[in-house]
Amino acid sequence: MLGPGEAARVVADVLAYFGEPVEEYVRRRHAELKSRGLANDEIFRRIAAELPARRVTAPELSQRQLRRIIYGG
Numbered sequence: 001m002l003g004p005g006e007a008a009r010v011v012a013d014v015l016a017y018f019g020e021p022v023e024e025y026v027r028r029r030h031a032e033l034k035s036r037g038l039a040n041d042e043i044f045r046r047i048a049a050e051l052p053a054r055r056v057t058a059p060e061l062s063q064r065q066l067r068r069i070i071y072g073g
Contacts, residue, residue, distance in 0.1 A: 006072045018054065025054065 002010065020028075026047055033043040 002072060010068075010072065022051070022054065025051075 029047050029050065030043055033046060034040075038046075
């Protein structure tokens with residue numbers, strides 16, 4: 001169970017994530033994927049696939065994301 005401070009931080013992180021402007025998101029994700037050694041063709045394919053999931057009320061979350069919401073970290 002999260003304490004009030006942890007819960008507030010999780011909510012703030014989620015709101016900031018979904019409130020991030022598309023341009024910033026694309027730049028950030030490009031830099032992240034580039035640092036992993038991916039080529040631009042793959043990077044842009046991944047980003048394009050990710051964009052439709054932005055700013056939705058109930059995004060599909062991975063098990064890892066769910067664990068982070070529940071346990072923090």
